[in-house]
Every structure is written in C-alpha cells, then in structure tokens.
Amino acid sequence: MGYDRKVYATVILNTRQGGIGNGLTYAVPSNVFVSIGSLIKAPLRKRLIEGIVTDLHREKPEGDYDVKDIAKVLSDEPLLTKNQIETTRWIAEYYVCPLRQALGLWLPGGEWEKLLPEKEEFVHYTIQLNSLVTKKYGKKQAALLDYLQGKEWVRWEEVKEATGVGRDILKRFLEQGLVESKFELRRNAIHGVSITTNDVSLTPRQTAAHKAITLDPRPTLLFGITGSGKTEIYAALIRDAVSEGKSAILLLPEILLTENFVGRFQKLIDREAIAIIHSRLTPSQRREAWRRCRDGSIRLVIGSRSALFSPLSNLSLIIIDEEHEWTYKNEQMPRYHAGKVAEYMSNPLRHAERSGGGAVAEPERSRSTSQGNQQSPLKLMRGPSTPPVAEPVLSAVEGAPGSAQDDVAQHDMKLVLGSATPSVESWFKAKNGTYQLVELPERYGGALLPSVQIVDLGTLQFGRFYPLSPTLINGIRLRLQKHEQVILFLNRRGFATSLLCMECRYRFEDPETRLPYTVHFRGQHPYLLSHHTGGTLEIPAKCPKCGAANLRPVGAGTQKIESILSELFPEARILRGDADTLSSPEKMRVLLETMKEGRADILLGTQSVVKGLDLPKVTLAAVILADIGLSLPHFRAGERVFQLLTQLTGRSGRRDPGEVIIQTFRPKALEVELASRHDVRTYLDQELVERQKVHYPPDTEMVRFVFTENAEKESRVFFERARLLDSSGSRGLPSSLEENKAGRVEKLFISRAPSLFGGGKVWQVFLRGKGVRESLKNLPEFNGVVDVDPIECL
Numbered sequence: 001m002g003y004d005r006k007v008y009a010t011v012i013l014n015t016r017q018g019g020i021g022n023g024l025t026y027a028v029p030s031n032v033f034v035s036i037g038s039l040i041k042a043p044l045r046k047r048l049i050e051g052i053v054t055d056l057h058r059e060k061p062e063g064d065y066d067v068k069d070i071a072k073v074l075s076d077e078p079l080l081t082k083n084q085i086e087t088t089r090w091i092a093e094y095y096v097c098p099l100r101q102a103l104g105l106w107l108p109g110g111e112w113e114k115l116l117p118e119k120e121e122f123v124h125y126t127i128q129l130n131s132l133v134t135k136k137y138g139k140k141q142a143a144l145l146d147y148l149q150g151k152e153w154v155r156w157e158e159v160k161e162a163t164g165v166g167r168d169i170l171k172r173f174l175e176q177g178l179v180e181s182k183f184e185l186r187r188n189a190i191h192g193v194s195i196t197t198n199d200v201s202l203t204p205r206q207t208a209a210h211k212a213i214t215l216d217p218r219p220t221l222l223f224g225i226t227g228s229g230k231t232e233i234y235a236a237l238i239r240d241a242v243s244e245g246k247s248a249i250l251l252l253p254e255i256l257l258t259e260n261f262v263g264r265f266q267k268l269i270d271r272e273a274i275a276i277i278h279s280r281l282t283p284s285q286r287r288e289a290w291r292r293c294r295d296g297s298i299r300l301v302i303g304s305r306s307a308l309f310s311p312l313s314n315l316s317l318i319i320i321d322e323e324h325e326w327t328y329k330n331e332q333m334p335r336y337h338a339g340k341v342a343e344y345m346s347n348p349l350r351h352a353e354r355s356g357g358g359a360v361a362e363p364e365r366s367r368s369t370s371q372g373n374q375q376s377p378l379k380l381m382r383g384p385s386t387p388p389v390a391e392p393v394l395s396a397v398e399g400a401p402g403s404a405q406d407d408v409a410q411h412d413m414k415l416v417l418g419s420a421t422p423s424v425e426s427w428f429k430a431k432n433g434t435y436q437l438v439e440l441p442e443r444y445g446g447a448l449l450p451s452v453q454i455v456d457l458g459t460l461q462f463g464r465f466y467p468l469s470p471t472l473i474n475g476i477r478l479r480l481q482k483h484e485q486v487i488l489f490l491n492r493r494g495f496a497t498s499l500l501c502m503e504c505r506y507r508f509e510d511p512e513t514r515l516p517y518t519v520h521f522r523g524q525h526p527y528l529l530s531h532h533t534g535g536t537l538e539i540p541a542k543c544p545k546c547g548a549a550n551l552r553p554v555g556a557g558t559q560k561i562e563s564i565l566s567e568l569f570p571e572a573r574i575l576r577g578d579a580d581t582l583s584s585p586e587k588m589r590v591l592l593e594t595m596k597e598g599r600a601d602i603l604l605g606t607q608s609v610v611k612g613l614d615l616p617k618v619t620l621a622a623v624i625l626a627d628i629g630l631s632l633p634h635f636r637a638g639e640r641v642f643q644l645l646t647q648l649t650g651r652s653g654r655r656d657p658g659e660v661i662i663q664t665f666r667p668k669a670l671e672v673e674l675a676s677r678h679d680v681r682t683y684l685d686q687e688l689v690e691r692q693k694v695h696y697p698p699d700t701e702m703v704r705f706v707f708t709e710n711a712e713k714e715s716r717v718f719f720e721r722a723r724l725l726d727s728s729g730s731r732g733l734p735s736s737l738e739e740n741k742a743g744r745v746e747k748l749f750i751s752r753a754p755s756l757f758g759g760g761k762v763w764q765v766f767l768r769g770k771g772v773r774e775s776l777k778n779l780p781e782f783n784g785v786v787d788v789d790p791i792e793c794l
C-alpha cells in the first residue's frame with residue numbers, strides 16, 4: 001500500500017534539540033504507510049530518531065535542499081489519535097509554545113516506543129505429523145510438537161509454561177518450517193467488555209440536574225453549594241459513560257484528594273478499571289497507566305491537571321471538580337489551563353471554527369523545515385498553525401488500517417465544571433450562554449447552611465493568645481465540651497510569617513526574592529525558611545544590623561496556632577494539615593480518617609484542608625485571619641478570598657447545625673460580607689461588573705510576558721514597542737504595523753513591573769484588551785515566558 005503521488009509528513013522528533021520544536025518535513029516513501037499520529041523513525045544528522053507524524057501534505061517544503069525519507073514505521077496503529085494531535089496544535093497556537101512542548105503533554109518522558117502496546121508471540125504447527133514421526137525427536141522436542149498437535153494458534157508463553165521447552169528448540173522448528181509464529185497485540189482481558197457498574201441513587205433534585213446535563217451538548221457549569229451532592233451527579237454521569245462502553249476523566253484540584261474519591265467510586269466501578277494519574281507518578285508507572293488507558297482497560301481516570309492528557313479510548317466525559325481552583329493552570333511551559341483545554345476538546349464546533357479561519361487559527365502553512373532555524377516562541381507563533389490536511393491526503397489516510405481506533409466523535413464529549421464558588425470567568429460564560437448553567441441550591445438531606453459570625457479584630461485587645469479572639473476561644477471550648485469537632489483555617493504555614501528586630505525593625509529577608517523568611521520549627525529548634533526558594537537559614541542570636549538581641553517572630557502561622565491551642569486546651573487532640581505535614585495523598589487519607597472516626601477534636605490547616613472535605617461531625621469552622629491576600633495587588637485577590645471563605649463556611653454543619661466564625665480586620669469588605677451571607681451569586685455578579693468597569697478578564701484578554709533575570713532594559717524596549725499596538729494613541733507607526741492595522745487593539749492596557757517574587761530582578765509586561773492574542777504577532781522577538789490568560793500576576 002502507499003500513495004500514488006508524493007506525500008510529505010511533518011514530524012515532531014523525540015529530541016530536545018533546539019530550533020526544530022515545530023517539526024521537520026520528511027518524504028513518505030511509496031511503499032510506506034503512515035497516518036497522522038503514527039510513530040516513525042527518521043534520520044536527523046547521522047542518527048535515526050523516533051518521531052510522531054503531525055501532518056501530511058502534498059507540497060514539498062520551500063528551500064533548496066533534499067527532503068529525507070521516513071526510515072521506518074514503528075506501529076500499524078497511530079500512537080496518538082488525530083483528535084489528540086489537533087488538540088496539541090491548538091495548545092501550541094493558543095498558549096504560544098512550540099508543538100514539541102505541547103505534544104509532550106500527551107507523552108510520558110523517555111522513549112515513545114515503549115508506549116506501544118506490548119505484543120505477544122503465538123505459534124502453531126504447519127503440518128500435522130503422526131506420532132511415529134514425533135518419535136524420532138528428542139524428549140523435549142516431542143513434548144513441544146505433542147502440545148501443539150491438533151491446536152490452533154497457541155500463545156508461546158503458554159506453551160513454554162506447559163512443556164518447559166525453551167526458545168532454542170522452537171527456533172530450530174521455525175527454521176525447518178515445521179512451526180510458524182506470529183506476533184499480536186497483547187489484549188487486556190477486559191478490553192472492549194462492558195464492565196459492571198452499580199446504581200447511583202439520586203434525590204429528585206439531583207435527578208433533574210443529571211437529566212439537564214445529559215440533554216445539553218454545551219459544557220455545563222454545575223453550580224452547587226457545598227453539601228448539595230455534586231459528587232453523586234458526577235457518579236451518575238460516570239456510570240452512564242462506563243456502562244455504554246465509554247470512558248471518563250475526573251480532574252481534582254489537589255492530588256491529596258484523589259484517594260478520597262477513589263474510595264467513593266470503586267463502589268461504582270470495578271477498581272481495576274480506575275487509574276489515578278498525577279505528576280508524582282514515576283515514569284514507568286506513568287507508562288503503564290498510559291498503555292492501560294489506551295488499550296481500553298481503564299475506564300475512569302481520577303487525577304490532577306495533567307491527567308487530562310490520558311489517552312483513554314472512547315473518552316466521552318470530562319469532569320472538573322472545584323473548577324475555580326488555581327491549580328488547574330500549569331505554571332510551567334506550556335502554561336495551559338486544564339479547563340480551557342477541556343473546553344476545546346469537547347467543543348463540537350471546533351472543526352468548523354478551524355476551517356472558517358477563526359480567531360485562533362492562522363491561514364498559513366507551517367514553515368518549519370529541515371533547516372531548523374533557531375526560533376523564539378513569539379516567532380514560532382507566526383508559523384505553527386497548520387491548517388487541516390488537504391482533502392485528498394486526508395481521505396487516503398482515513399481509509400487506512402489502524403485509524404479506526406480514533407476517539408469518539410467530538411460532539412459526544414461532555415464537559416462538566418463543578419463548583420460551589422465558580423470562577424468569575426466561568427460565571428461570565430454561563431451568563432452569555434457558552435456554558436449551560438445547572439444549579440443545586442439546596443444542601444443534601446435538607447441540612448441547613450451554618451450561621452456565620454464576623455469578629456472584628458480591630459476592636460479587640462489581645463494578650464498572648466493573639467490572634468485567637470475570646471469569641472473563637474469560647475466557640476472551641478463549647479465544641480470540646482459537647483464532643484463535636486472544629487476546623488480552623490489559616491492560610492499561612494510555619495510558625496511566624498517573619499522575624500523582626502524589635503529595636504531597629506530589621507526584617508530577615510531571602511536575598512534572592514527579597515521576601516521575608518518564614519519562621520519554622522523542627523522539633524524545638526526554630527529556623528528560617530523561604531517559601532519561594534526553599535532556602536533555609538539558622539536564626540542568629542543578634543540582629544545583623546544593630547546588634548540587639550531582641551528578635552521576635554511576628555504574624556502567626558499554623559505552627560504557632562497549634563502551640564497556642566495546646567496551651568489553651570491541653571486535653572484537645574489537635575491535627576495540623578499543611579504542606580509540612582501532608583506530604584502525600586496517603587497522609588491526607590489518614591488525617592481524614594482520624595477526623596471521621598472521631599479520634600481528633602480540632603483540625604487546623606491551610607487551604608488543602610478546606611478543599612472538598614466532607615466531615616459530618618464538624619460543627620464549628622473558623623477563619624483565623626480572613627484578610628490574608630485581600631491587600632495583594634492582584635485583580636483576582638478578592639475572588640480568591642471569597643472562594644476560600646465560602647469553601648470554609650461549607651465545611652461546617654454537614655449533618656448537624658453548624659457555626660462559622662470569620663476573624664478579620666476588614667469586616668465591611670465585600671468578600672467577607674457576602675461570603676458570610678452565602679451569597680455567591682451577588683458576589684459573582686458584582687465582581688463581573690467591577691472587572692468590566694476596569695477592563696480586566698474575563699472582559700478582556702490578558703497576556704503576561706516574563707523576562708529573563710536582569711532584563712529591565714529589554715523589557716522597557718518591548719514595552720515601548722507594545723504601546724504601538726494601541727490604536728487609540730497618536731504615536732507614529734512603523735511601516736510593518738501600518739500594513740497590519742487589523743493586528744491592533746482598540747483599547748490596549750499595558751503595564752510593566754518587576755515581579756514580586758523576583759525581588760526586582762525579574763520584569764514583567766502585561767497586555768490587556770480585546771483581541772490581544774491576535775496582535776501578538778506584531779511584537780518583536782522575545783526570549784522569556786509568554787503566559788496567556790495568566791493566573792499568577794505578582
């Protein structure tokens with residue numbers, strides 16, 4: 001088989017070699033068959049390197065050089081499906097990164113060949129010999145022949161086990177032609193088999209929500225207050241998919257929560273068909289999970305952000321729980337957001353958009369060639385958008401063997417985003433109809449929302465129990481007396497947020513970031529730790545500036561609160577849950593079990609603790625300091641605080657009437673007030689209006705450019721150039737820009753500032769406006785990080 005006309009393939013090679021991140025062009029020899037997604041080997045310099053075909057086309061690339069041939073095809077079936085390749089291309093375009101980087105999201109590190117399905121050998125007898133003939137063979141040889149006698153193809157592993165015959169004997173028979181052998185894909189026992197699912201019982205309200213979600217093809221924003229039973233709806237949707245022979249992905253914001261969910265879902269689906277996938281798996285664990293996803297053994301993947309790129313066959317459902325969480329944004333290249341990518345994957349209109357030359361796709365073919373020029377990410381962005389393959393080649397490919405294993409047609413893919421406090425972005429999309437909005441406004445089992453008390457810290461006199469107010473202390477005491485449980489939330493780990501000299505006000509700072517060191521305790525021994533670099537420092541006896549021996553830790557962290565609590569309530573059993581104590585999902589599971597079984601009284605923790613917990617015996621939840629984060633110069637700061645407060649108020653009274661105490665210096669702040677009234681809707685509506693007023697996302701697009709260290713001058717030049725994109729200004733335009741007025745932005749907001757975490761050494765430029773992404777191609781070359789739709793802005 002082959003092509004009657006010359007066909008060329010764009011191939012992404014498995015190499016980090018610079019400059020070829022968008023692929024090289026190779027010719028497809030006439031006796032070779034490849035399709036998009038095929039794993040092949042091709043020559044680069046003097047080596048053969050494995051690679052993946054991302055595009056097929058008729059045109060020989062420009063330039064006067066020899067196009068080399070693909071050397072070898074490594075598997076009949078493509079390693080990645082066309083849909084996966086298309087998603088890769090979209091990620092590279094949208095997030096401005098080389099294709100190679102985006103492709104890496106799908107493929108575990110190391111050799112890609114190792115991901116191919118394992119093959120096993122089958123043998124059979126070519127001639128039926130009678131027993132007289134077998135007699136002239138030795139004992140072992142006869143045993144082999146006898147075993148094969150009268151059988152069809154038998155697995156070689158089975159023959160070996162049954163007869164004890166080694167490969168050397170088989171080899172002789174193969175040479176003589178008495179026995180034949182063939183290799184076939186190892187099929188998992190449950191491949192293609194529908195696996196048992198158990199029923200989910202839903203309340204009438206949940207049943208209605210489930211039905212509404214199933215009937216609407218759009219992505220669904222499932223807005224359900226804490227305790228309204230979103231998980232039951234997830235379970236019903238997953239059961240639907242799995243019982244129809246399809247598969248599903250459930251994304252969670254935090255690896256620590258996966259164990260908890262697996263426990264709930266293995267009652268529903270065979271545990272063997274569930275995989276937990278996250279970035280902490282070893283490469284070999286990841287490869288194993290990868291193969292099992294692809295061969296159909298796995299029907300449900302539960303995991304963090306990166307699990308979105310599991311190669312499940314027949315994927316028909318993606319659920320993103322706690323969709324507002326910032327952990328869904330990857331803070332390394334490619335800086336994708338799992339929700340955004342999932343939305344693309346589930347969008348039934350994406351093919352139409354692409355061919356219509358939509359906002360994202362550029363109608364220009366990839367110019368990457370074997371000459372492999374060194375290219376900066378921004379320059380790459382002008383090239384990599386390869387349009388759909390030309391029709392004749394495409395149809396030739398579709399008729400090919402192997403391409404049948406492509407995913408479900410895209411309109412069968414459903415996306416569900418669940419949250420009790422949707423992000424402003426998702427709320428915006430639900431309001432304009434991009435998302436279907438399904439609400440669960442009541443708590444499961446008729447439980448009431450807790451009453452909320454706000455304690456104004458500014459009006460109190462504190463003694464040594466600061467920052468625990470008398471109201472909070474009494475609340476805890478009452479719960480301890482009644483043998484009920486308490487959750488305390490403080491979003492600062494460690495003992496103290498900084499160490500100050502009381503004489504001269506000198507503050508110990510990490511020289512690298514210029515941010516204060518946090519005071520931590522290792523046993524009885526205090527030391528300084530930078531939360532941003534991980535650097536540590538011993539605490540000196542005296543101030544390095546004035547020499548006074550009067551250093552004091554200020555700003556309480558979880559360790560400090562723990563020590564105050566044990567002083568106040570020596571009999572209480574206290575658990576502390578923060579990044580220092582919860583180093584693995586297993587530890588989180590143990591912590592939760594300890595709480596559920598009533599073997600602890602107080603759970604004190606950072607945000608890991610407030611995410612998605614369901615602890616029925618908790619009747620008091622308190623925020624020790626709600627203001628943390630509120631004063632940060634970040635347009636999402638208020639939203640973040642609101643989300644945390646609302647999440648926390650949901651943690652109390654899951655079964656019995658609960659109470660919430662919010663301690664704050666700003667009792668009148670909108671976030672605090674609305675969270676205390678459980679009024680998510682009003683908050684989101686107001687915040688959306690506010691963002692529109694000041695032209696921040698989701699009203700505008702935003703792109704962040706992070707410059708390399710000490711590139712202040714470069715960032716200034718870039719900033720000046722970016723200002724020219726603003727069409728409202730009267731500045732003169734260089735000719736290239738004049739020609740391309742379409743690439744300009746009507747109302748462009750540009751800012752430039754050193755990063756808070758870079759200690760003044762790392763500069764950032766922010767562009768904000770409608771159609772900013774489109775205008776990027778008019779910017780000068782740039783060596784640094786491009787962050788589209790940034791979450792991190794400090």
Ligand SMILES: [Zn+2]
Nearest residue numbers: 501504543546
């Ligand atoms: Zn001092």
